[in-house]
Amino acid sequence: MKEIVIVSGKGGTGKTTVLARYAEIANNAVVADCDVDAPNLHMLLNPRIAHREAFVGSKMGVVDPDKCTNCGKCESLCRFDAISTIEVDGRKRADIDIDRCEGCGVCARVCPEDAIDLRDRIVGEWFISDTNYGTMIHALLEPGAENSGKLVAMVKHKAKKTAKDNGAELVLVDGPPGIGCPVIAALAGANIVVIVSEPTVSGLSDFRRVADLAGGFKIKCALLVNKADLNDEMTASLLEEATKREMPCIGRVSYDEGLMAAMAKGADAAAEYQDCPAIIEISKTYDALLGLL
Ligand code: SF4
Numbered sequence: 041m042k043e044i045v046i047v048s049g050k051g052g053t054g055k056t057t058v059l060a061r062y063a064e065i066a067n068n069a070v071v072a073d074c075d076v077d078a079p080n081l082h083m084l085l086n087p088r089i090a091h092r093e094a095f096v097g098s099k100m101g102v103v104d105p106d107k108c109t110n111c112g113k114c115e116s117l118c119r120f121d122a123i124s125t126i127e128v129d130g131r132k133r134a135d136i137d138i139d140r141c142e143g144c145g146v147c148a149r150v151c152p153e154d155a156i157d158l159r160d161r162i163v164g165e166w167f168i169s170d171t172n173y174g175t176m177i178h179a180l181l182e183p184g185a186e187n188s189g190k191l192v193a194m195v196k197h198k199a200k201k202t203a204k205d206n207g208a209e210l211v212l213v214d215g216p217p218g219i220g221c222p223v224i225a226a227l228a229g230a231n232i233v234v235i236v237s238e239p240t241v242s243g244l245s246d247f248r249r250v251a252d253l254a255g256g257f258k259i260k261c262a263l264l265v266n267k268a269d270l271n272d273e274m275t276a277s278l279l280e281e282a283t284k285r286e287m288p289c290i291g292r293v294s295y296d297e298g299l300m301a302a303m304a305k306g307a308d309a310a311a312e313y314q315d316c317p318a319i320i321e322i323s324k325t326y327d328a329l330l331g332l333l
């Protein structure tokens with residue numbers, strides 16, 4: 041089984057469009073949408089949810105008001121200032137702010153009354169879905185919730201397991217933007233990483249950052265320049281930077297207004313964009329990518 045991860049360093053470069061096209065061509069790859077903070081692959085692949093589960097991000101402390109004697113031990117030892125004293129019906133007791141609680145468990149350990157319980161904190165959901173091109177594993181984290189790296193790792197794990205169970209030979213991963221913990225989780229175990237970049241000054245900077253990150257893990261990378269014809273000079277800079285890193289370029293895709301208009305209509309307009317020049321160019325990059333695998 042091979043694993044291709046597509047990243048971009050930032051959102052809006054066309055990474056998800058590229059992945060959706062690859063999923064169509066591969067037709068039986070397992071697709072993992074690892075952009076768990078702001079997923080959008082579902083708009084192109086129209087998944088039909090077959091299974092959904094809550095995602096437990098971490099633990100959180102919960103005070104039993106009947107047991108708490110307001111001794112103050114927990115409040116003085118919480119390093120995250122998550123505990124305060126409140127008064128309810130004339131009785132003072134400890135109260136935990138769940139937005140500050142990191143679930144470290146210190147308060148539960150020190151409470152002499154055994155008044156604090158550590159409970160699971162559900163911060164999102166993950167899904168196994170059917171698409172017209174194969175199984176898709178995806179997830180959604182609650183706004184502002186932490187643990188996105190953990191959820192990304194879980195989505196990837198489920199995708200690989202599904203591929204193994206289904207006999208699929210390819211896992212296609214839509215990576216999150218940026219270079220933080222979720223991206224590192226998405227890169228882990230990849231056979232090759234495709235970096236989709238736009239020919240802009242910030243695009244070049246993002247390309248360098250994500251190439252440095254993947255290079256640090258010694259993962260093979262390839263460059264795909266999207267909207268390459270919008271700025272020949274910056275496209276040349278991207279290609280030069282890739283050459284310096286001995287990174288192959290699997291193709292340059294042109295800006296295509298027809299594709300943009302069709303994509304805006306979502307999965308229902310799939311037939312409309314099949315003949316768009318940019319889609320044909322993206323298809324050629326897939327052939328080049330398989331050559332590198
Ligand atoms: S679990 Fe840790 S962070 Fe949360 S309230 Fe208790 S001591 Fe503070």
Ligand code: SF4
Nearest residue numbers: 108109111112114151
């Ligand atoms: S340590 Fe226990 S009894 Fe003391 S204030 Fe905290 S919850 Fe209440």
